[in-house]
Amino acid sequence: xxxxxxxxxxxxxxxxxxxxxxxxxxxxxxxxxxxxxxxxxxxxxxxxxxxxxxxxxxxxxxxxxxxxxxxxxxxxxxxxxxxxxxxxxxxxxxxxxxxxxxxxxxxxxxxxxxxxxxxxxxxxxxxxxxxxxxxxxxxxxxxxxxxxxxxxxxxxxx
Numbered sequence: 001x002x003x004x005x006x007x008x009x010x011x012x013x014x015x016x017x018x019x020x021x022x023x024x025x026x027x028x029x030x031x032x033x034x035x036x037x038x039x040x041x042x043x044x045x046x047x048x049x050x051x052x053x054x055x056x057x058x059x060x061x062x063x064x065x066x067x068x069x070x071x072x073x074x075x076x077x078x079x080x081x082x083x084x085x086x087x088x089x090x091x092x093x094x095x096x097x098x099x100x101x102x103x104x105x106x107x108x109x110x111x112x113x114x115x116x117x118x119x120x121x122x123x124x125x126x127x128x129x130x131x132x133x134x135x136x137x138x139x140x141x142x143x144x145x146x147x148x149x150x151x152x153x154x155x156x157x158x
Contacts, residue, residue, distance in 0.1 A: 084139050091137035098130035 022040075029037045061068045081088045105123040108115050 085137055086139050087137045091134055094130065094134035094137065098127060098134055101127045101130050 026038050026040045029039065031037065057069045058066060085091050101123060105120070105127055108120055108123060
């Protein structure tokens with residue numbers, strides 16, 4: 001029993017990792033808008049990589065308006081009327097269609113257990129198709145940095 005106790009006490013020290021060197025290589029900057037940026041420079045390759053975390057999400061959405069965090073996340077990567085689109089006029093029309101279907105879908109969902117399951121299925125399918133139609137006009141994801149275009153911006157959701 002004494003051996004097991006010693007193993008439990010000693011094991012973290014024997015196999016632990018010293019994070020102090022890693023911690024000391026990180027610099028912290030806070031912008032005027034209170035955005036905190038942590039930077040760890042590594043000069044092994046000419047690559048810049050970053051991960052963005054916002055302390056918001058679906059849990060912070062108002063009860064009646066779920067999906068706001070998700071919507072704002074996608075807005076961050078949609079671009080403008082000249083960046084990120086192949087045909088802004090038709091993209092806006094397609095987005096208006098998916099918005100109108102979303103309102104119908106939300107209204108049906110708000111009926112809770114009285115909602116028509118067939119209607120929900122139809123609206124969900126129509127909404128997915130409308131989003132796909134709007135997405136056909138979205139240009140390849142890219143980011144502009146210092147007047148140079150960086151292609152293949154990878155975005156993920158968690």
